Amino acid sequence: MANKSFKNNPRYEAMQILNQVLNGGGYSNILINQCLSQRQLTTADQHLLVNLVYGVLQHKLTLDYFLEKYLQRQKHLQSWVQNLLRLSVYQMYYLDRIPDRAIFFEATQIAKAIGGQKVAGLITAVLRNLQRDGWRSLTELSPLEHLSITASVPTWIIQSLKQQVGWQKTEKILTSLNQPPQISVRVNTNKITPKQLQTELEHDGFQVHPSQVSPGGLIIDKGSIIDSQWFQAGYCTMQDESSMLVAPALQVQKGMNILDACAAPGGKTTHIATYLNNSQGQITALDLHAPKLHLIEQNAQRLGVQQYITTKALDARQAGQEFSPQSFQRILVDAPCSGLGLLRRKPEIRYAKKATDLQQLAQIQLAILEAVAPLVAVQGILLYSTCTILAPENQQVVAKFLKKNPEFSIIPAVTDWPLTQVHRGQFIQIYPDDYQTDGFFIAALQKQSSTQVHQ
Missing domain, CATH: 1.10.940.10 (NusB-like)
Structure with missing residues (x-):
């Protein structure tokens, strides 16, 4: 070397x-x-x-x-x-x-x-x-190859997106991916209001503006937030704006028993915990990898919500062996996925993934939903989210789950604000160009009865 x-x-x-x-x-x-x-x-x-x-x-x-x-x-x-x-x-x-x-x-x-x-x-x-x-011409390329080379995205992703949202929207998504990612924080509203924290940060020399996506979000235009006293003392935490939509969609009420099935590093877990403030509610946070539980515990401690969170090293697919049926009013499955919504933040993902990976991941995602479904109380909500943008891991997984579990039905995924750019239908589907955030998908499924009729 x-x-x-x-x-x-x-x-x-x-x-x-x-x-x-x-x-x-x-x-x-x-x-x-x-x-x-x-x-x-x-x-x-x-x-x-x-x-x-x-x-x-x-x-x-x-x-x-x-x-x-x-x-x-x-x-x-x-x-x-x-x-x-x-x-x-x-x-x-x-x-x-x-x-x-x-x-x-x-x-x-x-x-x-x-x-x-x-x-x-x-x-x-x-x-x-x-x-x-001089630079090689791109004029001899087909439209698909031209977009693949100029946006530097493999053709299979482009074809999948085109099928899903059309050519024009695909171009917009891919063009937006090479913009630098925004640095966003979620304000710990149990300690301070977003407006107050913005004022304090500006006083300390940061350039800050409010999120358009979440009322609890701030965008840091200038300044190293992790080194600031406000971050260290737990007044805020790093979290992408689109992932701040998950906790509100769970519709948490004080005193609830909640399972976060794939929890590390704990951004969403600690967000959910803020809704349990001054109550007997509890979150059980699972992760397959025991060392990652430490990240959840660290985050919870810093943000002052550790009393609401219990961590456990467990594959979510084994959850039925650990917990009683209908023991949780809310379950979040923030599923392991291809991460194709994160291409602005982790550009290398586009070269590492193949179309076949999506099918394998979809099997894991469905298996996790199937495993936790019996643990949801009647009238409880099972929330499914991913940081990816392609249907095989999103809409298609939900459709397969609902077909096999007719005791669940889809309900509108609630947001704090009416997000005009979001592609809703029955779900929240946010693309990277909508608000310059990570791409994200959220579906809310409510258990209507205790009978499980598998077709």
Whole structure:
């Protein structure tokens, strides 16, 4: 590998992160945060590192399209070489403040240190040829391929979305995905009002505006909220606006017994707990992975709602073996899913998933709903939510569940505000371009009788 002199070089660090992410070794946001905390980078270099990693991930198919003809003879190119080229082409095409000579020099130095003179020569030759030839035209591509390359989204996702919402809406969704994600917090309304917290944050130098999606949400336009006294003291917590729609849709009342079947890291769990304020209500928070329960407990402690939450390491599909029938008035299944609603925040997801993954996930999602259904009290609500945007994991899962469990019927998913952009029907379906949030799906199912008639 490279010598130690590259340890605080933002391009080298970006390449290392890309190597891990694109080889399935972690999520970009987590690896970036780890790198920033461990390396001594200037503020400018931190910004460059973040820009490079997200930029390459957001535009990977575009960058590969530009590089393709220069790498046709390189059948077994190592992944770090590919990523160094992608980083360089990203800077050339998308960043106008960095001169080509600086890009070439940095890339060649890194290549020489890791792979020797031969690899450095290859990198230099490819970049110089690209500079000389100009950018490859996209005019010969079909509309589907053109959108896939320009938006850098695999064709199967585009075709699925087109079938669901039409071509025009698909273009809008994909165009919105390469905008930077907004940083949003949910205000802990048991401690402070959103208006009061906004005033306090502005006084501390933050730029803040209210959410259009949730009355308890604030958007942080400028400032590091996690380091603030307000976050540390539990006056707010990080949560995407669309996920703030889940707790209100549960229609929680004080004193209720609630099951959160897939709870970690606890953003929705702690939100639900705020509705139990000063009551005997209880939330049982399950997660398959025991270490993740610690995150729920930490969040609950910081926000001052720990007395309402009990955590348990359990696969939600085994819930029927642990709890009595009809023992919960509310159950939330925030199901494991493909995460395709998070493409703005986790751009690499688009390359890791395949259409077949959706079918496998849908089986797990349905199995969890089936397992917890007997635990819902009569007139109780089973709420199903995902952070994805395609029907096989959403509407189709709900339809299959209702067919097998006729004692449940769908009821309108309640929101605090009338959200004009949301594609409701019987569900809440929020797309990433509607409010520049994560994509999200919510369905509310009410148990009308105790009889289970399986067809």
